[in-house]
Amino acid sequence: MYDIVIVGAGPSGASLARLLGKKYKILIIDKRQLLDMNSKSNFEKCCGGLLAPDAQQMLGRFGLGIPRNILNGPQLFTVRTMDIQNNIEQYYQRHYINVDREKFDKWLVSLIPPEVIVICEAIFKGFETVNDNIKVQYTQQGKERTIYTKILVGADGAFSTVRRKISLDLPKSKTYISIQEYYKMDNNLPYFSAIFDDDITDFYSWTIPKDDLLVLGTAVMPKNKPYERFMALKKKLILRGFEFGPCVKRNGAYLSRPEKLNQIYLGKTNIALIGEAAGWISPSSAEGLSYSFRSAYALANAIQQRPDNIIAEYYRNTNRLRLNMKWKHFKSPFMYNTFLRKIAIKSGLMSMDMINIIE
Template identity: 85%
Template sequence: MYDIVIVGAGPAGATLARLLGKKLKILIMDKRQLLDMNSKSNFEKCCGGLLAPDAQQMLAKFGLGIPKDILVGPQLFTVRTIDIQNNIEQYYQRHYINVHREKFDKWLVSMVPPEVTVVCEAVFKRFEIANDNNIKVQYFEQGKERTIYTKVLVGADGAFSTVRRKISLDSRNPKTYISIQEYYKMNSNLPYFSSIFDDDITDFYSWTIPKDDLLVLGTAVMPKNKPYEKFMALKKKLILRGFEFGPCVKKNGAYLLRPEKLDQICLGKANIPLIGEAAGWISPSSAEGLSYSFKSAYALANAIQKRPDSIIAEYYRNTNKLRINIRLKHLKSPFMYNTFLRKIAMKSGLMSMDIIN
């Protein structure tokens, strides 16, 4: 019998296990192999791997510093913002940290206390409530079905959360996108990240991120909107704007959530809470999710310790500031995604900078 079983060992799940691992009996599982820093997982997170200032602040609060082998070059300070509809470009200073996402996740798992049982290459299948109100959890590991019991089951299994789908009783789910990324050999060095706005491609945004000798091109597209055709159309438009893409060496994709209303964030029910993107904690303006993973894990850890008999109610109270933050992102979104308002904002040159060649 475990006190807590966590499904998903990404930043949210690993953080929760690290915070509570010495105080409670915990098992955490993930479909990836995250215990071997040198192994390559068959399931790679489709993520740009940029740590925004809010995520950096949470790492600072946790007293953590990123090891140098997690970092990837170049470390850049400029975002080239391209508005294709309005034919406007501006440069903005931003302070992101460029990391290798898989190594970053493995580093977070490496700090989970040894008292925690970490199960990798495991696929969560189902759960059911037992007569004593404990939870029967079934998962597959190395082709064999395993059964364990726990007092609390935590869903930290990302945007297409199996745990959330099994407990959700309504259709109030965040807007869903397909995130597509391709990695190309770089023919020239780019001294900036880029964000691209093009209503013909998506009502969200697209991006490029240099990673060592590779250039990542990504976009978030509605699933029913011919996503890969839209991706290739984006690539052609960027080539016309001077981007150079070498041979493609890697591709990945995943679901991406975008909460349009606060009631689309689901904290869970009873003794089955959700954290990170599984709950819908992600920025509706930028899709930044790492800071929300850290903050929601911290909020739940405090709730479990303070009120184990009323976890969801305490978790809700602990996330008041997170909901305010999401609401502020909603207010910001029209100035990024409404074509007319975006034109006014970019034409004003507010907070933009000139590039000196």
């Protein structure tokens, strides 16, 4: 019998386990191999690996500093915003920390207290309520395991198995497939590119430099021939002067995009959801790391403050997070409406001039 079982050891799950691990009997499971810093995981998270200012602030509040070996170069201070539909672009100042996402996740897991049992390369199969407790089933190395817990936490991402079982009749977020390819580069780009093209997706695409690799990614509706649209995006960028070396790897994942606040679902009774499993992700940029940290912190406080009514307290603790989501919803039309985006970019508001070297 455990006090808490957490499904998913990404940033939200690992943060919750770190915050509560010394006080509660906790087990956390993940399908990836996250315990060996030097090994290659059997599953790779499809993520740009950029820590935005809100995520940096939460790491600071946690009293954490990122080790050097987690970082990718270059560190980025510029966003190149490209509106292919309107044939305009601008540069904006933005401060990102560029990390290796797999190493970042492993580092967060390494911070979990030794009192917590961490099970890797395990596949969560399901659960059922037995009296006041929860029976959890998972497989590891081909063997089925059964454990019991007082609280179950789904931190298992956009396609959360935990959420799907308890939210059948609730509004669902818009779902995309995120696709990324990594290209070997001799001379990499010194900025993060945010690319808008309604012919590719009603969301956005991106390029991110990672040491000697350039990441090209997009988020496309699953029914809209995602990889064909990805390749069409690549061809358009080549025509605009982008160079892509040999492709060395690719990855993909489901991505949720809440369009309304009622699509955020925190759970029920003694089953809670955090991070993207709950729908905590920016509807304007798909930034999720700050929401992972903040929702984990809110749930950790709820478990300690109101163990008799966790979800109600968790809801109260996330009032400011919902206000933040409202702001992101308000901001979205200026990014994704073709006409409003044209006005916003052409205005040059908050953009910066690039300085060219005189030869």
